Amino acid sequence: MSTVGDRELNGAVGIVHTSIEAVNDGANPYQTLAPLHDYGEAVIMPEGYLAVWGHQACMDIMRSSAWGRHLPDSSIRAAWQHDLTAEQAELLRQEEPPHIAPWLQTFDGPEHARQRSLVSKPFTPRRLQVMRQRTTEVVGRLAAAAPRGVPFDFMSTIAFPIPNQVVGELVGLPLQDRDWFAERAVLLLAERDPRSSFDQLRRSTRAIRELGDYIRGLLRGETCPTEGLASDLLEAEETGARLTEPELLSLMLLMYVAGHGTTAHSMGNGLYVLLQHPDQLAALRADRGLTRSAVEEILRWDSGVTSVDYSAVEDTDIDGIRVPAGTPAHLFLSAANRDPRVYTDPGSFDIRRTEGPTVVFGAGPHFCLGAALARLELEIALDVLLAGFASIELATSTPPRGDSFNYRYFTQLPIVVSDN
Ligand code: HEM
Secondary structure, eight states, X not given: OOOHHHHHHSTHHHHHHHHHHHHHTTOOHHHHHGGGGGSOSEXXXXXXXXXXXXXXXXXXXXXXXXXXXXXXXXXXXXXXXXXXXXXXXXXXXXXXXXXXXXXXGGOOHHHHHHHHHHHTGGGSHHHHHHHHHHHHHHHHHHHHHSOSSSOEEHXXXXXXXXXXXXXXXXXXXXXXXXXXXHHHHGGXXXXXXXTXXXXXXXXXXXXXXXXXXXXXHHHTTSSXXXXXXXXXXXXXXXXXXXXXXXXXXXXXXHHHHHHHHHHHHHHHHHHHHHHHOHHHXXXXXXXXXXXXXXXXXXXXXXXXXXXXXXXXXXXXXXTTEEEOTTOEEEEEHHHXXXXXXXXXXXXXXXXXXXXXXXSTTOOGGGOXXXXXXXXXXXXXXXXXXXXXXXXXXXXXXXXXXXXXXXXXXXXXXXXXXXXX
């Protein structure tokens, strides 16, 4: 068995540091991370956290009760935090909206299971069938309205409006308020990025407060409520499954935020990779039966969610490394999805690939609640766009990427389309 000391000495530490720099520079992280697979599956970093890139090790951590989501102060954020003064940190703490309970992904155990089951209602097969129909209508409308023959931004014209409408409906947001909601929801991404500046974090906190106030109004009947999670959760209240108002607010807000940017980002990343691989795009156009496996490969290739953080709740072992309780772990899901122990030629994009499962949606008790919906939205988007547009071309060779530590996405993806 390796010891922490042995592991610190190996080259993996340097690669992890380089990959963090690469993320900071907006460079492609996959190339930087790939050599890590020569170094086992994980390493204890000098900063005190466990960096994990192996597919099996990621799965083991996410599925094990020895690991949880409560991140101690010495977490990744602290290790990589950019210059927040004690005063600024205190100010942020004071500005945190007191009327919103902790996010579902940040706690474990029976309380997590209880809240999770209440919020799972919209994902029954029957509801998903309805969502399929609605999503097809939404994508059809957006594609029909997109300009032909001149460049337009795929992200703001199609990729974001799809989940905005779909998850907006799922949560029960009135139609006229969904754009207002979406504008603020994107600001919340800063919260999970350890490099966010004080100003970004402050804007995020303000957005959480405004969105929380809005949902409180929705739940209290001040705005016109529509069918959706809001009514599900209120109904659950009536049948005795008690949730406090801060819990209701937190669950509804999370559902929108978790399902909005993630899905839009993966649509942008997916279209881009297909346009970069004309042979694969042609194969998909020729055999639309490949849509499902194409979506899986797009997600494996560049899902948009690059990492998640855990921490050891007891002394444990991972990949032969002794890990003391309280150790934070940073799981490079993006690297695990290209682990050569699981995928043949992991650096090639192949829409016929059948290996897996990927760790795109996490695993274990915190497995993504919206995985089926996200897959459905991606499949429908691909289907409708390929059926509707005879050609889709990039309007720039270097579309701008967003600057985020946990997410990988385009801020704009200019394309030109023509009709069939
Ligand atoms: C391609 C799109 C998506 C990706 C890549 C994605 C990825 C993930 C990942 C990796 C996790 C685990 C996070 C963690 O352990 O912290 C997660 C959790 C979650 N996702 Fe998604 N997600 C997507 C779409 C959605 C959608 C559409 C919804 C809902 C409408 C959703 C709702 C959630 C929720 C509620 C959780 C927390 C589950 C829990 O902690 O028990 N996600 N997602």
